[in-house]
Amino acid sequence: xxxxxxxxxxxxxxxxxxxxxxxxxxxxxxxxxxxxxxxxxxxxxxxxxxxxxxxxxxxxxxxxxxxxxxxxxxxxxxxxxxxxxxxxxxxxxxxxxxxxxxxxxxxxxxxxxxxxxxxxxxxxxxx
Amino acid sequence: xxxxxxxxxxxxxxxxxxxxxxxxxxxxxxxxxxxxxxxxxxxxxxxxxxxxxxxxxxxxxxxxxxxxxxxxxxxxxxxxxxxxxxxxxxxxxxxxxxxxxxxxxxxxxxxxxxxxxxxxxxxxxxxxxxxxxxxxxxxxxxxxxxxxx
Numbered sequence: 599x600x601x602x603x604x605x606x607x608x609x610x611x612x613x614x615x616x617x618x619x620x621x622x623x624x625x626x627x628x629x630x631x632x633x634x635x636x637x638x639x640x641x642x643x644x645x646x647x648x649x650x651x652x653x654x655x656x657x658x659x660x661x662x663x664x665x666x667x668x669x670x671x672x673x674x675x676x677x678x679x680x681x682x683x684x685x686x687x688x689x690x691x692x693x694x695x696x697x698x699x700x701x702x703x704x705x706x707x708x709x710x711x712x713x714x715x716x717x718x719x720x721x722x723x724x725x
Numbered sequence: 726x727x728x729x730x731x732x733x734x735x736x737x738x739x740x741x742x743x744x745x746x747x748x749x750x751x752x753x754x755x756x757x758x759x760x761x762x763x764x765x766x767x768x769x770x771x772x773x774x775x776x777x778x779x780x781x782x783x784x785x786x787x788x789x790x791x792x793x794x795x796x797x798x799x800x801x802x803x804x805x806x807x808x809x810x811x812x813x814x815x816x817x818x819x820x821x822x823x824x825x826x827x828x829x830x831x832x833x834x835x836x837x838x839x840x841x842x843x844x845x846x847x848x849x850x851x852x853x854x855x856x857x858x859x860x861x862x863x864x865x866x867x868x869x870x871x872x873x874x
Contacts, residue, residue: 601802601803601804604803604804605804605831605859606831608804608805608812608831609812609816609827609828609831609832610831610832611809611812612809612810612812612813612816613733613813613816613828613832614809615809615810615812615813
């Protein structure tokens with residue numbers, strides 16, 4: 599690496615060091631808004647139910663508690679599983695849709711506000 | 726992308742926010758000028774760079790003095806070794822006439838000729854300022870490193 603390249607690396611690293619990153623608090627707040635705690639809990643329960651659904655029949659069968667061929671367990675269980683999914687998926691989807699439309703409205707209001715404030719500040723500076 | 730460019734050009738958050746706002750407003754107003762020959766992000770970046778340099782040139786913050794011609798471009802001396810935050814602080818502490826050519830050349834990868842054209846200066850003036858900027862920056866960083874030891 600010649601001196602020119604070394605200078606390039608030095609200046610690039612220094613400038614990149616200056617680039618602001620998304621504050622951790624803001625990141626957490628965004629995640630919280632996208633995935634509220636109840637949705638995360640519902641999702642985890644769903645995953646757990648899915649795992650039980652997969653391993654449950656095999657365990658029951660191995661314990662001779664259920665006859666896998668004669669009891670309509672899979673159909674009922676999968677139906678219940680689908681219903682459970684709708685119970686949290688639909689409200690969450692509605693919430694996200696509602697949030698995004700609200701956010702767009704708020705965002706445009708904020709932009710207007712920033713433009714107005716900047717215009718005022720510039721006028722003041724010009725005076 | 727535009728905010729980071731603004732920070733490199735102005736190294737001041739307030740001016741950078743104004744710059745970002747102006748760039749987006751201008752590109753929106755001049756959206757018909759985009760001919761689709763490059764990616765929009767490339768167009769936006771070069772538009773912003775040109776606009777930022779134009780703004781700096783028009784402001785009274787930067788004033789180059791013409792210098793004698795160089796026969797050839799002087800070879801860059803060995804750079805100092807220091808953590809990026811120290812280099813950044815010392816770089817931002819340089820007067821604009823020294824800081825800007827360094828950032829444009831080494832970060833934005835602009836040739837000396839392109840910098841000279843954007844800042845409406847002779848190539849040799851830019852070369853001279855770059856040479857002096859490297860010397861001053863190296864000296865400042867070395868002094869700071871000596872003090873911290």
